[in-house]
């Protein structure tokens with residue numbers, strides 16, 4: 001395996017598990033989310049997304065930017081000092097909520113979500129920050145990656161396929177180093193209390209974690225890799241009894257090989273689809289012909305209601321709905337060096 005390093009701004013991983021796993025669930029879902037372009041779409045876009053973002057995702061994004069800023073706040077230019085600061089984290093939550101204002105369907109909901117994310121962040125800082133009962137520092141410090149804090153770092157693995165250029169990427173919310181020099185990836189999640197148990201179970205098998213663990217092993221061979229820490233913040237309890245769950249996940253070598261083989265199979269299918277679509281002028285009609293996309297309850301509702309559900313209720317008119325009720329996704333380029 002060869003590697004790529006590419007620090008990038010907040011957002012989803014460019015060619016990460018979401019990208020590949022969407023293809024397994026439904027090829028049309030993958031096509032609409034990552035490839036489809038309407039005639040009016042700006043050049044730097046690919047795929048479509050719903051005009052309004054579900055609130056649980058918005059709260060998650062607000063907490064994420066707060067936590068990202070929190071883990072950067074103690075960096076003195078060359079190392080983690082442990083002097084984490086809540087003020088810039090709360091400011092970052094407000095700034096992001098302003099930038100993404102159009103994604104809320106009501107101003108009051110937006111204000112409620114800012115308050116919730118700020119409360120979660122404050123409780124988090126009190127728990128894991130300076131003088132907190134479970135403070136990260138000095139046992140865990142933000143890892144120094146080429147002189148920068150390893151926060152929101154995107155790592156990539158060359159899949160080494162004959163067609164060339166295929167990469168699997170993973171973004172780590174933060175990479176921590178413990179007192180023994182062992183590295184730990186950390187992934188922040190916000191969750192409803194009733195879903196915590198199933199979430200923790202899910203990560204035993206989850207491809208996102210497998211990808212992150214694989215990328216850590218691949219990129220930092222001179223360090224021992226402790227695992228990926230899933231860092232769950234329970235939303236419902238924010239104002240009363242805050243609740244946090246951290247669990248460590250690792251993978252075996254056979255699991256990693258099986259995972260990479262699976263990603264290569266998906267990548268090959270993506271190349272095949274792209275090839276088929278470029279041969280015809282009307283991507284929509286061709287997509288419905290060549291993609292595996294027969295609606296069924298498990299596929300369309302099993303992971304929560306698919307964003308494109310209304311389009312598939314009546315595909316005759318679905319394309320019009322797509323062009324009017326969805327907006328183009330701004331392209332996220334892959335790692336700069338592989």
Ligand code: SF4
Pocket residue numbers: 025026027028029293294295296299300306307308309310312
């Ligand atoms: S609604 Fe169902 S068939 Fe349509 S894109 Fe979504 S998962 Fe695929």
